[in-house]
Amino acid sequence: MQLNLDPRKVLSHPIVYTTYQKIVGGYRARKLFVENNVKIKPGQKILDIGCGPGDILEFLPDVDYTGIDLDENYIAQAKKKYGQKGHFKCAGVDGLDLKNNNTFDIVISAGVLHHLTDEQCFNLFKIAVKALKPNGRFISFDGCYIPNQNKISEYFLKKDRGQYVRNQAEYERLSKTYFNSVKSTIDESYFYIPYTSIIMDCKNN
Template identity: 30%
Template sequence: MLHALVEKLSEYPRFFLFCRGLLESNFTVIRKAIRDHLGSSPDRKVLDVACGPGAFSDLFPKDAYTGVDLNPKYIRFAQENHQGQFSVQDARALEFPEGSFDDALVYGLLHHLSDEDVNAVLAGMQRVLRPGGRVLFIEDIPTESRLNLVGHLLHWAENGHYIRPANDYRTLLEPFFRLENEQLFRSGVCDYYMARVVADRNTEESSRTKSP
């Protein structure tokens, strides 16, 4: 029942942002990680995959930022409250032409998706990024400290059915991207795996690596 309630309340963009901001100390650590690893240049086009209500669009120049999300309510909120281009899209079937972006951000998506769906997202991202493009992944890992009761409760209540240990995220990313930097960190009550990767593997190479 709590799961259903959390899911229902998450539908409201302002409520979603308020709760997450509270639990994650106003995203101070996350915003710094995004700034440090992706920078902000008008010359680099950025795709925010699963951008939610667009809370991180202000870290990028408005003409360089595109956010996509499956939830039309979040996209409508983002369009009304933030600058940049926003559209409803399924991250598993990105609709942009090949090589459209220099950089990408994926924050809090993969832990909602099965391995098969993650592979579809990563293959699509590899396609829409220019060779040499960078991606910053920030994903929930199991709560580390037994004393972090709110963190445990949050993971229990939210619908992240695929919260993985860092090694499992790495195993999913490696066939598609070259890993440049990895970190584990805490943001408020949430523990994260962060990876900055480069898209310099070609699609053929990736499908070869993934076949049994």
Template identity: 30%
Template sequence: MPSEEWTTIEHVSRYLERADEFPHRMEGEGVLLEHVPRDARRVLDIGTGDGRLLALLQADRPEIAGVGIDFSDVMLARAHDRFGVDERVELVKHDLTEPLPDLGRFDAVVSSFVIHHLEHERKRTLYAEAFDLLEPGGVFANFEHVASPTQRLHLAFFEAINEPIEHEDPSDRLLDVHTQLDWLREIGFDDVDCYWKWLEMALLVGVKP
């Protein structure tokens, strides 16, 4: 399984301990929040981890109902710890290499630093599944780890996040922004663009007509 390390306590703990340290992360997350419609009632978080994005959304608009999916029991346990018995949040175990389960319809589908773990072909089919799950006017927002155009910039990113390149995640399957934006347009999203970017961190957004 390509992302197997996410099922281990060590890998998950290391990521979560550092989660607030990525430079500019909160800027990108802030832009993502701005583009989730104010009247969104139901949001899907693909690869929710410990529920970080859902928690940010709830802090911004407490009435929102969230569904978080992830395949890691370790991460899902952390999400359960975060949300407790909060009835506004549903957590679903699911391996994203498989088609999304029937989860109903959403006003927004969001994701943060997850889809780059999937093979390119699966990234594209997952984007199409997200499109199908959205209500008209719904927003897909993928805050993502994307490929640098050159190896020098790739090394510069790791230096900037203070991570030795040797610690590069073996499950990373980084892809450039433009290919992913083209896919979103081909799938039928409107207003597709990269709404925010810093080195290898990018916010890719599309709106369902």
């Protein structure tokens, strides 16, 4: 009997996803992402677009945290595990309406852009711009194609659940549509496995 098991469907289960992330270094990557890139201070207000099961809260200080995600199972798990640390809402980037604009110090989107079409990315950026305070920062973290890429890294990116993995120039082109200051960094050290990431730090001066 042939067993047809699609790992991308299996990973949609929040507990399986969290376990997989721990194995490949996703927890380590989140920790380094928070420490090296987000650099949020206690008491600041943060919006996490595509928060998944909310595991990034393991590495954040005491902040005013709001997480949104399209997956009901992820949000249910986030509320169960981190309900005392943040606010969670099941919503996608298409048609999301924030009640209060210009109130967040930082908007993050970790592992999301490579799941979105260009138009959906624009919707996400619109939300981020509306959400951010003046001089607030939008910070993203995604898989990225680069020249002469490690073959294992390239393999993992091609097998990723996200169907829109881009190169550095393409990610920057999209973000510069809504932000006039975009700084991107390529990193291959955050995970335990070979994996190429792009971190973008964006704002409007």
